[in-house]
Amino acid sequence: MLPLLLVVCGFIAASQLKWIDIVEWHFSFQLFFSIFVNVCFAFLYEALPEELTMRGLVYSGLRAKLPAFLAYVGQLLLFVSVPVTVNLLQQLIGMEPGVVINTDYVILLLAFGTVLQLLRSVTDSLWASIGFHLGYLEISRFMVAQKDLRLLTYSERYEGTGNLFILFTMVILGGILAVGALYLWQRARRKKAEP
Numbered sequence: 001m002l003p004l005l006l007v008v009c010g011f012i013a014a015s016q017l018k019w020i021d022i023v024e025w026h027f028s029f030q031l032f033f034s035i036f037v038n039v040c041f042a043f044l045y046e047a048l049p050e051e052l053t054m055r056g057l058v059y060s061g062l063r064a065k066l067p068a069f070l071a072y073v074g075q076l077l078l079f080v081s082v083p084v085t086v087n088l089l090q091q092l093i094g095m096e097p098g099v100v101i102n103t104d105y106v107i108l109l110l111a112f113g114t115v116l117q118l119l120r121s122v123t124d125s126l127w128a129s130i131g132f133h134l135g136y137l138e139i140s141r142f143m144v145a146q147k148d149l150r151l152l153t154y155s156e157r158y159e160g161t162g163n164l165f166i167l168f169t170m171v172i173l174g175g176i177l178a179v180g181a182l183y184l185w186q187r188a189r190r191k192k193a194e195p
Contacts, residue, residue, distance in 0.1 A: 003135035003171050010170030019161045024153040034149050035142055047133040054079050055120045055129050079113040115175040122183050140167055
């Protein structure tokens with residue numbers, strides 16, 4: 001629910017600032033069926049394996065050998081290195097790369113990995129990071145991206161407002177601030193409870 005709350009706040013803020021105008025809402029069986037199918041595939045092929053691997057296995061292994069901060073950083077670096085490595089391998093064998101690796105994409109991955117790791121730390125559960133990961137994917141594909149199947153159509157006063165302000169600033173950075181504040185509050189409570 002956190003990414004959904006943050007994206008709604010992002011759309012409200014962008015609308016109030018006159019950066020976007022919501023032109024039309026789209027509700028159809030085809031849209032909701034597409035979202036359902038995409039949720040299933042995104043869960044099985046993206047959110048679940050990435051979270052089990054990066055925030056589960058990798059972080060737990062690093063945490064067993066390193067202090068928490070170094071385990072966080074190591075997990076983030078590995079999270080970024082996976083798509084970069086896959087992209088390079090695709091180029092080496094002549095395949096079309098799945099994504100363009102540039103500075104913006106690396107920053108996005110670092111921020112996304114941070115919010116996912118914070119969620120795992122705060123809740124002590126991989127399900128929270130899996131849920132956020134899945135929510136982010138569906139929001140980016142069916143709300144912010146203006147593809148054929150989408151929940152809403154909007155016009156931007158400034159090009160890129162949807163991706164930069166709503167997805168990155170509100171959902172990812174807003175998620176880091178919200179979950180980071182909760183993490184700090186939890187740590188303060190634990191220290192206060194210690195004798």
